[in-house]
Ligand SMILES: Nc1nc2c(ncn2[C@@H]2O[C@H](COP(=O)(O)OP(=O)(O)OP(=O)(O)O)[C@@H](O)[C@H]2O)c(=O)[nH]1
Ligand SMILES: [Mg+2]
Ligand SMILES: [Zn+2]
Ligand SMILES: [Zn+2]
């Protein structure tokens with residue numbers, strides 16, 4: 314005969330990621346490194362923004378560049394003469410704290426004062442995965458359509474800064490950048506919103522200023 | 530979506546506990562899913578059903594329970610379960626139930642917890 318028993322499991326599947334994110338943050342703080350992670354839509358300008366920050370500041374920056382299967386973004390960033398590690402997520406649609414932890418092992422942390430993480434282009438999945446950064450910046454662009462912000466509320470409710478990029482193309486694609494600004498502020502009254510055209514060089518100073526404010 | 534890795538995590542947790550308790554069969558699994566977890570329970574269930582074939586949890590009934598979203602309001606003193614406005618989103622807006630503010634600290638609601646299992650095991 315068999316007996317039937319009710320057994321407690323109480324296992325939180327998300328704990329493993331949280332623990333590793335805390336470990337990454339501790340590891341970075343021990344070395345006095347500030348860490349920003351960029352999430353955002355596919356093609357919104359995340360890599361361009363990383364490149365511009367490298368070229369327009371004096372920080373000693375290392376980069377973790379997430380990509381589903383390629384190393385294209387890592388290759389672009391390498392040309393700016395900073396240490397970069399490409400992280401392939403394979404079948405997953407987001408970086409997690411475990412991959413970032415291994416990426417940090419491969420950066421020369423003793424020579425850095427800032428680590429920038431570029432997540433995989435995705436406005437949904439990264440919400441579930443803290444990486445251990447100090448600041449999360451979400452990058453969208455007007456070419457995704459000006460309803461992009463209101464369609465993905467949680468990533469805006471859980472990020473610190475939103476960059477609305479490619480405003481130079483707004484009229485060409487019939488998008489209202491100010492509607493996106495208003496949507497982001499309504500969803501998260503504490504979020505900083507910056508409009509930019511990385512192509513024309515607008516907004517970059519403000520983005521750098523926000524990162525510097527968060528460092529202090 | 531990352532239902533696949535979540536499903537694998539759930540199955541590992543179930544099978545580990547089942548084995549530690551000498552189970553021969555798992556009849557029931559209860560999983561709590563935070564209302565803000567970016568997974569779709571229906572897709573999760575589908576993947577689970579595929580992955581549990583030929584394991585001792587093959588015939589288990591999988592029960593999903595929702596975990597509410599706990600929050601602190603920045604505009605009033607409210608602390609507790611948020612109101613979720615999901616009128617046009619699967620992933621809802623998080624609002625203060627006292628003052629309606631969207632300026633909130635989200636304390637939890639993203640977790641996926643294997644709560645308990647009902648197993649069969651040989652008599653001692
Ligand atoms: N017109 C215009 N084009 C831009 C702007 N910023 C970036 N781009 C272009 O948009 C394209 C995509 O930019 P990336 O920086 O590769 O975007 P990404 O977010 O890193 O893309 P993924 O990593 O593939 O998701 C490139 O061709 C950039 O030159 C901008 O402000 N205006
Ligand atoms: Mg990129
Ligand atoms: Zn590992
Ligand atoms: Zn996904």
Ligand SMILES: [Zn+2]
Pocket residue numbers: 405406407438439530531
């Ligand atoms: Zn995912």
Ligand SMILES: [Zn+2]
Pocket residue numbers: 602603604605606607625626627628629630
């Ligand atoms: Zn309130």
